[in-house]
Each structure stands twice: as C-alpha cells, then as structure tokens.
Amino acid sequence: MDKTSTQKINEQIAAYNKQMEEQGYVDPYAPQPEPEPVPDPYEGFEPIAAPVTDPYEGFEPIDASVETPTPVDPEPQQEQNSLFPGDPQTFGKRVLQGAFTPQLSLMDFGIDAVATITSPIPGVGPGVQNLKTSWDEMTRFEKPVYQKVREATSVILPTIMGTGLATAPIKGLKASKAAKAGLRLGAGATVDATVVGLSDQGLEDNAFRSLSDYFPTVFGPEGVIPVPEALKTVDGESPALRRQKNIYDSVAFSVLGDAISHLIDGARPVLRWLLPKDETAKAYKEATQLQSNVETYKRITEIDQALATDPSTANARILKEERAKLVKQVNESSVTEANTVSPYEKAMLDANASRAEQIDDEAVMQIEMGLDDYSPQVTPNLALPGANAVQSIPPANVAHNKATTAAIKNGISEGDPVPLGSHAFFKKALVLGNTRDAIQSLAKEGMRAGDYDAVIDGVRMTSSEMDEAAWKIYKDIMRPGVDHKELRQQFIDDNLMNIRADGKNQVVYFGDTLSKVSMQAASDLVDLYVGRKVTESSARLMDTFGREVASFTEGARTFEEIANDDRVLELVGDKLQFLLAEYNLSNYIAGFTLQQRRGWFKSLFKSQDADELADTINKEFSEIYAEQFAKAQAFREQLDAAHKQSPLLTRALFDAYSYTDGNVDTIAKLSEYFNKQFSLEGFITSRNTGGRMNELVRGFHNVRYNNVLSGLAASKALVGSGAQLITKPLNAFIGHGLEAAGKGSLEPLKRGLYVYGSYVQTTKRAALDAVRRIKQVHTDPDSFMDSIRKDYRVVQDEKWEVLDAAAEAYKETGKFGNLFLYNTARNFHNFAKWRWSRYGTTLMSGIDAATDTYMGTITARMRAYDDVISKHGIVSPETLMEAERIHYNKMFDSNGVLQDKFAKYGSGEIAMNLDSRSANALNSLTEQLPFLKTFMMFPRTAINYAKIGMSYTPIAAIPGISKQARTLYAGDDIVKIKKVLGEHGLDPEDPNAMAMYQNLRTEYFGRIAGSGLVLSALWGYAMEGNIRGNGPVNAAERRRLMDNYGWRPKTIKVGDKWISYEGIPMVEFLLASIGDMAYYSNDIGSSVAQTVHDKLMWTVSATFLNNTPMQGLEPLLQMINGDEAAVSRFAAREIRSVIPFSGGTGVVARAIDAAQKDIYNDLIGYVTQNIPGARNAIPNRIDYWTGKPVNDYDNPILRGLNTMSGIQVTDDGEDWRQWLYDSGWTGFNFIKTSSGGTPFTAEQREMIGQLVGKQQIWKEVKKMMGNPVYEEEIAKYKALAQSGRASTGDLELASQNNKTHQRLNEIVRAARDRAEAAEEFQLAFPEVRYIDRAQDEVNRLVKQGAPNKAASAMEKFQEDIDNLRKYNSLTP
Secondary structure, three states: OOOOOHHHHHHHHHHHHHHHHHOOOOOOOOOOOOOOOOOHHHOOOOOOOOOEOOOOOOOOOOOOOOOOOOOOOOHHHHOOOOOOOOOHHHHHHHHHHHOOHHHHHHHHHHHHHHHHHHOOOOOOHHHHHHHHHHHHHHHOOOOHHHHHHHHHHHHHHHHHHHHHHHHHHHHHOOOOHHHHHHHHHHHHHHHHHHHHHHOOOOOOOOHHHHHHHHOHHHHOOOOOOOOOHHHHOOOOOOHHHHHHHHHHHOOOOHHHHHHHHHHHHOOOOOOOOEEEOOHHHHHHHHHHHHHHOHHHHHHHHHHHHHHOOOOOHHHHHHHHHHHHHHHHHHHHOOOOOOOOOOHHHHHHHHHHHHHHHHHHHHHHHHHHHOOOOOOOOOOHHHOOOOOOOOOOOOOOHHHHHHHHHHHHHOOOOOOOOOOEOOHHHHHHHHHHOOHHHHHHHHHHHHHOOOOEEEEEOOEEEOHHHHHHHHHHHHHHHHOOOOOHHHHHHOOEOHHHHOOEEEOOEEEOOOOOOOOHHHHHHHHHHHHHHHEHHHHHHHHHHHHHHHHHHHHHHHHHHHOOOOOOHHHHHHHHHHHHHHHHHHHHHHHHHHHHHHOOOOOHHHHHHHOOOHHHHHHHHHHHHHHHHHHHHHHHHHHHHHHHHHHHHOHHHHHHHHHHHHHOOOOOOOHHHHHHHHHHOOOHHHHOOOHHHOOOOOHHHHHHHHHHHHHHHOOOHHHHHHHHHHHHHHHHHHHHHHHHHHHHHHHOOOHHHHHHHHHOOOHHHHHHHHHHHHHHHHHHHHHOOOOOHHHOOHHHOOOOOOHHHHHHHHHHHHHHHOOOOOHHHHHHHHHHHHHHHOOOOOHHHHHHHHHHHHHHHHHHHHHHHHHHHHHHHHHHOOOOHHHHHHHHHHHHHHHEOOOOOEOOHHHHHHHHHHOOOOOOHHHHHHHHHHHHOHHHHHOOOOHHHHHHHHHHHHOOOHHHHOOOOOHHHHHHOOOOOHHHHHHHHHHOOOOOOOOOHHHHHHHHHHHHHHHHHHHHHHHHHHHHHHHOOOEEOOOOOOHHHHHHHHHHHOOOOOEEEEOOEEEEOOOOOOHHHHHHHHHHHHHHHHOOOOOOOOOHHHHHHHHHHHHOHHHOHHHHHHHHHHHHOOOHHHHHHHHHHHHHHOOOOHHHHHHHHHHHOOOOEOOOOOHHHHHHOOOOOOHHHOOEOEOOOOOOEOOOOOOHHHHHHHHHOOOOEEEOOOHHHHHHHHHOOOOOHHHHEOOOOOEOOHHHHHHHHHHHHHOOOHHHHHHHOOOHHHHHHHHHHHHHHHHOOOOHHHHHHHHHHOHHHHHHHHHHHHHHHHHHHOHHHHHHOOHHHHHHHHHHHHHHHHHOOOHHHHHHHHHHHHHHHHHHHHHHHHOO
C-alpha cells in the first residue's frame, strides 16, 4: 500500500471495510448504523465511535527497583505462551488469587455472616467460629495487596448488591419522589448496617470507609477522592478512579474497579458531567444516554414502531406518556422502569458487555489476518486470567476524554483520562498503517458533541478552556519553550474550510478562487495535519496513552503473580507504537508550522502554484508519516524480540527508548548504551555519552561532594548567609539615606525601615523553617531536590531506572558485560543518596530555608508597602500588616518552598546558587571533560562568591559590566528597567515591579557607598596593624610570619583576639584589600623586586581569583612549576575526597589534636592528618619560642570554636613577637638544620623545637626591647627597606651587619646547639651527630684531593648510619 497517498489510503480503507462488512464485522472507524429509523430528536444521531489513547507526558517507565523473580532454569521462559505456564501449583494459585477474588470475597462475607448469626447458639457458635478461622487461615493470600483487594471487596460487593435488592421494589410504589428517595436512603442505610454487622471487615466501617482504609492514597482523607465527602463532586470515571480501573483492567481485577465506580455513581445518569450549551450538545447527550441504556432504548424503539402503526387515540396517548416518562427517567437516572435488573447488575453487565465486544472485535481481526496460533480472544473461555485484559469504555468517551485531560492538565484532578477508544480500534489502525486517520476520526467524533461545559471533580470547564488545555499539553510535549497560544495560531481553524452561515451573510475562506484540486489538498492538510481539531486530538491521545501505559505497567508490577506478561506487553506495545508514530509526526508538523509566517496557509493557496505546492506539502507529510510509522514499527519488533529473550530485557529497552528520545531502539544499542555508562574512559572525556558524564563518573564525584561537604561546609554556609543577611539591611539603609538626602524627604528611610524592620520576628520564623526543611530533606531528598544548592545536588536521574532494568536483564540472560562497573557505580550512587552521607547538604538546605524566609518576608513587605501607598496614599500599620500577610502567604507553596521569583533571586544570591553564563559554561565544560572536576569541584558557588565580592567594589559601577551596573544606570528608561527586572527574576508586568526596581537599585547603591565608608573608617585601624590581609607576595615570607610571629592571614583584631574573616562574602574582599594596603605601607620585609605591580596582582589574585574556579587549578600550576610536594598534596586531597565522611572525620581529628602538623612531600602524612587517632602520630610544627605546637590551644572552648565553626579565633600575639616582626629579622630558617648542616627530619624538628622552647629564649628578646642601640639599628634597617632604593643584596648585607639581627641569630643558634647536645635528643637521634662528623670527614678528604677515599668513606658511614637508625628504632 502506498502510504504517501491519502487517496490510496482511503481507497484501501474503503475496500477493507467493505470486505469486513460482508463478513459481518463493523468497522470501528466508520459511523455505526442506527438500529432502526426512529423519528424525533434521535433520528440521524449515530452511536459514538470507539475512541483513542495517549503519549509521552506523564509517561512513567517501569520501576526498575521492583524485583522480578528469576526463573530457576531457562525452560519456563519458553513456556510463557503455553496454556498452563509453570507448575500446576503456581497456576492454581494464580487462578485462586486472580479470577476468583470476587467469588472468594462473597464467600468470606457469607461465612462471616453465618459465624456472626450463630455465635450466641450454644454448641454451634464455637464450631462455626472455628470453621471461619480455619477458612481465613487456609485461604489467606500470601501477597498483602491481593488480600487487601479481597477484604475491600468483601464489604463493597455485598453492600452494592444488597442495596440493589432492597431498593428494587421501591421504584414500583406509588409515592412521591421525595418519599421514594427517603425509602431508598433508609433501605441503603439498613443494608449498610447489616453488612457492617455481619462482616468482620466492617466492624466499624461501611463500604465507603472500607474504600478509605484499603486504598488510602486514592479514597483516604488525604487522598485524591476523599470519600464520602467527594461523592458530591466525583463520578465513576474521575481521573483518579480511572487510573485505579486501568491498573485493575490490566490484570484480572476489573470487577473491583467496576464495583467501585458503581458504588460512587449509584443510579445517577451516565452523562451528568456534560452540560450542553447548544442544541447539538443537547441532542448528543440525550441520544447517548438513551443508547447507553439498552433495555430502555429497545422499549422506546418499540413504542415508536407502535406509534407508527397509527394506533387509537387512547393507545397513542398511553404510548406517548410511557415514552416521555422513560425519556425523563433516563435523563435523571442510570435505570428506568424498562430495566429488568438492579443498577448494580446493569453497571456490571454494561462493563462486561463493553469488554466482551472489544474481545470479539480483536478475534474477528485476528481471524481475518490469518490466525496461526492459539488466541485467547478467539477462545476466551480457555484463556488464563488477564489474557483478555481490556479497558471498559464508557459512553461519550471521546467527549469525556476531552474533559478529563483538561482537568488533569489544569491541576483539577490527578490520574488517567477516560479512554479514547478500544484496543481493537487502535490495533486496526496499526495493522492498516493509518494511525493518523484514526486520530482524524477522533477529532470528528469530538466535534459531534457540540458545545458543552464539563464538570470534573466538582470544577466546571468550558469547551474553550478544555481546548486550551489540549494546546498546553501539545506545547509541553512538542515545544516546551513556545507559548501555547502562539503555537495554536500557527495551526488552521477547521471552520475556515467550510461555508458558515451567520444570518444574512455567508463567509467563504477562499471564496471561489480555488480549484477543486487545491480545495481537496487544503482539506486534506487541515483534516490530517495542520488543523486545530486534529492537533488537539493528537495532544489528548499522547497525554492519555502515556498515562495509561504507566498505569498498565504499574498493574503488572503490583499484581505480578497473576499479570499476563504477553497481554500487558501487547497492550503497552500497541499504545507505545501508536504513540511513537504520532509523536514523531507531530514533532515534524510543529516544526513546520512554526517556521511559517502568520497567515501562511491562506497565502499558500492564493499563490499561482497553489495546486503544486499543496500537493508537495501533502506528499511531504505523507512521506514523513510513513517514515516515522516504520520506525515505530521497527521498535515494536525489537520489543517483541526482547520479550522472547526476557521480560526484563523488554522493560529495559522500553525504558531506554523513552529516556533517550528514541536513540536506543535496538537490543544492540541498549548493550552499547549500558557499557558506555560505566566506561573508565569517562573519567577523562564524555565524548561517548553525549557530552555528559557517565554514571560511573557521576557517582564517583557525587560521593566526593558528600565527603568533602561533611565537614565545615554547613558552618561556613551559615556564616556566609548570616553575614549577607546582616549587611543587606545596612546596605539598604545607606542607599535609602542617600536617596532621602537627594530628595529632601524622609519617605525613603521610612520605606527602608519598614521593609527591613522585622528581623527579630523573622529570625524566629526562619529558625523553625530551617529545622522543618532539614527534616524534610533528610527524610525525602528527591522531593526537595530543588531546595539543595545546584552544585551539591545528587540527582535521582531516570537513567538509573533504565540501567537497573538492563542490568537485571543481563544477569538473567548471562550477558554480564560491565556488571562489575555497574555495581560499583550503583554503590557510588546509593551511598551518595544515603541520608547520612549527605548530612552536610541537608544542613545547608536548612540554612537556605531560613534565607528563603528572610527574603520572602522582605519581598512581601516591599510589595505590601507599595500596595498600600498606591491604593491608599498613606501608610497605616493595620493595612500594612494585612497586605504583608496576603503577600507572604503567596510566597511559598504547600511544602514551604519559596516560589516568588524575585525573592528566589535574592535568596539564590545569598546562597551563591545563581546561574550565569560563566557558571553554566564551566559546568558544561566539566561535564564534557570530567577530569576538570578534580580542579573545579563547585564552579557555580565559586563564581557567585567572587561576584558578590566584586559588587562591593567600584568595579561594579563600570557601565554594562554586570546586572548591578545595568541596574544602577537604567534610570527611568523603561526598556532598560524591564531588562533589569527580568535578569532579577521579576516579571516587568508585575504590579509591584517599579517598587521592586527602586529597592533593588537602592541596595546596589548602598553596597558601593557602604564599602567606601567601611574602607575610610577602617583605614587607620588597619594601618595600626589590626587588620591583616593576604600577606607578603612571597610564600616563604608568609610562612616565616606564621612560624615566627603567630601571624595569620585574613584576620582582624577584636579586643585581645584575632578573628578570621576568610570565607565571609564581601567582608573578605573589603578587609583583605585594606589589610594588604596597610601591610605594604609598613612592610620592611619585601624586596625592591616586588614592585607595586607585583603586590597589586598578588592582592587581586589572592583576594578575588582564589575565590573563583581558577583556584582549583593552583595544584596543577604548582606541579608544572616543579613543586615536588605538589604532587603528594594533590594525590592526598583526591584520596581524602573518596574516604567516607572525610570532611567530618577531619573536623573530629582537629578537635582532638588541633596542632599544625609538620608534613612535607609525604603522601601518607597528608592523608592521615585528617583521620582521628592517626593524626596524633604525625609530628607537630613547633613554636620555637615557647616549645608548644603551632595552633594548639590550651583553652578548650577556643579549640572547640575553631574546630566546629567557620570562623577561626586566635589569641593576640605577645608584645615581643610584634617587636620581632617590626625588627625585620628573617627568623628561624637556619634552625631547620643541625650545627653540622644536616637537615632535620620532621620528628627531629619537633624535638628540637620542644627543647629550644624549654629554654624560654623569648626572655632574651624581652631584654633587648627598649634598648636604645637595638632600637636605633631597627629604625635604620626599616628606613632602608622602605626607601625603595635598596636591592635584595643590600637588604641581606644590612641584615648581616645589623647588631639586632646578629644578637637574635646568636640567641637562636646557641639555643639550637644546646638542644642538639641535650641527652634526650642524643638518645632519640644519635645518628645526627654521627652524620655531622661523617660529613666533616668526607669534606676533609675531598679537600685533600682524595675523592675515591671520600666515596668509600661515605659508603661506610651510610652503612653505619643505617644500622644506627635500625638499632635506635628497636630500642624502647
């Protein structure tokens, strides 16, 4: 068949339909013939055609976490298509639990009733009770879900059936409608009470309560349909209930879904949800309701036939009265006097008839296709439970689907839409290859319903609202970034193709200008491809199919023991094949229409080549359709092939296809995809995984993140966020003050005081919100992933569902592939997701929640103030309070997550979590080249940190350099203001937009002005040496300052303590800059070579660049420049990052032993210094003046504060240290070697330092202080160093001749010699003196010109030294 030709397609359809009609088969596509010609409103009204199904949105792949039993041997796999799969016991169990659940539940009720009635009878009651107990134990289902269904049914079915029997006689009574209603209510209550009394499942419940208890997520108080309260608004086809019915329909429990629907619907009319708005809709509703009641429809037909025979006047009157009565009854109830069965029986019969008709339709189709094998549809009585699973199709299902898809899309309902059609309907479209024609028939069927409103779950919607929802669905599936209204405009209004009557005038879209060829081409284009109605039907189908596929697969998982895998695969596979073909074609059509100009369709057919162009477009669409249908069919064949190997493989391929947008469409591609996700090459490049890290690498880095963040990350985040929340109102007050001064009005200050004036109350609320968020994220991180900073998220990607399913399939089939690396990656992922491994990010989420509360409050108060001023012109506390309350309640969703975009921007800035082009570019780069993650672990955080700091400098005022600059220079330019507002997350059309803009601008002014004030105020304090910046340019000089004088970079003196400000946003930038400027003004240690340029570059890099991702490249640069210890430091850092909780263990280790360790180029030492216990074994760096470890604190409170907080506090240095610092003395460099020049080891340096410290040589320094001779020498040296004229050699010579420096050298050298000669040192390290002597001897031989003797002596000495060390190590 030529699928590119619409005409040929139609001819094929017509021929096929004719052949089938001759054989007694009715074509589902064609309108159904009326049973008999009937006069009046129903004449010419066709029965509703069967409808269609859904798509990608809402599509939920099979849960890979559900464990599928592995067969004992491969044989059962081959038996799945046989009549009795597995052993007889398993088969019997499936039949018992599946097919006979309703029967068993009724037997349960009967036995319960007998036991209850006979319980008072002596000699009988106990025996019956024992029988009941034995029955319950013997027949109890092993799987809880089956038992739950059975117990619920044992209450629901007797209640429904009993109510039907009890109320049946009432309808024949001659009584008023109100009286009958009262009798029905009383009868229903009596039956309900009886069931409650007789059933042990209903001791305190009725049927509705049973629904609530057994299915709480659907019918419970917090469920989607809370019974009995929801019964006033919910019908039996509510989306939530339809989802449950789809789950039951996919296996063998359809009777339960039908029973629940009837329990909710009762005897109410079937189309009570449809509210006609024109005559077409009214006739449609009446005809559909009538035709849905077969017995009543038959009786009315008989009456009409009788009336057609011209009966007597009396008989005609009786017939007409009966007819009118039946018509009225059918519009008011689901049953009439013509019905011979109860409402319950009718509901069950109707549902069963719907399913039986569908099964028959499938059977006919299979026979006509040439059946080669056993078919459960052809011989349904021999079929296993679930082999003939189909959905029940309610009346007016296409119109009802339109309403339910809209309700779901608009957030009114949750669940599945009403089915669009039968399985046979869509199966035939797949067989014939004309799925688009099926969608066209659905569109036409939907138009037959006319204009109507629909009430779904108590909410009324118009037809236009339902159509708009379809376009929202279509937009979300096809073009998420396009406005749905704009997308709709590019498609053609179907009405424009017809002649429309509007009173006196007739409007023809093209007039008489089109040829018949062009008109046919235009009609084909609109009907099949670019018409709005067919597109709306396509959207609804894709949405419906996607949800139904998810429900079917959930049913198969939930009832896996009785689910028929072959049938579920067929149902899901057919829907998926239909869906894929439609999705791909729709995607092409959407792209085509969006490329055209407005009015393209009319322009096309007004061109001279209209015939040719229209034909070309139709052919193009037909060819694309044929191509996409073939692809969908090929994938379906792959699914079937996978199913023959393993159902698990089917699920894996199914999930992979969905996740990869169709790229993984064969079993071979699935294997390749699986292996690439665990390739070791992925640690270097992501070229084989589409530029994204594979899961092995991602899992590895996720573990690293958690380990690193398990230390002081939360503490530092608290300090950073707290500092910004404190400075934010200060900046605003400065800005408002400047604004007030400029305007000569206090209003800006009043506004600022109000907006930022609730910090005490807000702090209490923020603390509670932080605790709540921590609990939420700790318990359910996936639901609150957006609450975690983007750099630190461990995403539960759908990809793992694909990989898990594939791994299970490969295990089952013996194709192990990369299963070892899969397990490794899976363990990485699981550990990264484990709640206790991510406590660092969890705590940070609490801090961010508190920040959200602050920003939500500030934003709400901004909006409130603007509202009150704009509406009332004056400010009153009462109106402000009410306005603030209203706005604050809109800030957060039901889970307490901030939703206001402007507030989220402010909170994101504080949390350093904002996206930017540079951050996104770096993240993309690290995705493509994962090895860079080693050097740039958290690029977004680092870039945001640097930007915050820069915003406090004059650089931020450079025009166009940043959002801040654009805000400052926007002025009153509306275009610029709108751009600025958009950059800050605020809709320019927001009613408070201008007020928010003014507050934002004011704060930005305040940042720059405030930083200037701080610099001016603190300059003198810094010049006095009370603010320290980054320190000297030279690293060795910085080390000398820290070792000799207790100097620490980036600290400020407060009282008698030095407090670190490192890591505090904006504070670090300001104080480090002023500290460096003060240091350079007083510096006497730097050489002339360190020019102003060098110092400036060092300040900028240390203050700004070190807080960007560039800092991560420092280890690499150090290695390139030949730093021999850099490799060890880098390797140790990487090793520590993969040690579980390494950040936390490092904190504990430093809490136990806070001393700085003496480590150089020692990989093991670098690693173990962060391990509690092991750290204590590493030698300490010693303060030679006191003999105590560096950074060791006698004060336990200070030690705990420094260990656990993000702010380090140290004691003020002694006065003699400051005097030493001012003297310019170079310090203890020479004490690192012995008197003979032998370098000390770390252990030896530790003991030497302790022995030197015991001598308290600092007392000698105290004696030098104030001595006029030394003071004069220091002054001369200082003047020379600061003159700028002395070279490095000049300073070294001056130091050698400086009496102060000479005396200090003598003190230290003598102390070292005494320490080295101490018995304690000699016993511990005897080899030091021996090495010195050996070196002296070797040097003497070399000077004498005896190099050979020197070499021999060195070998002998080395052997002696090794033996000495070995002996010493063994000596206690």
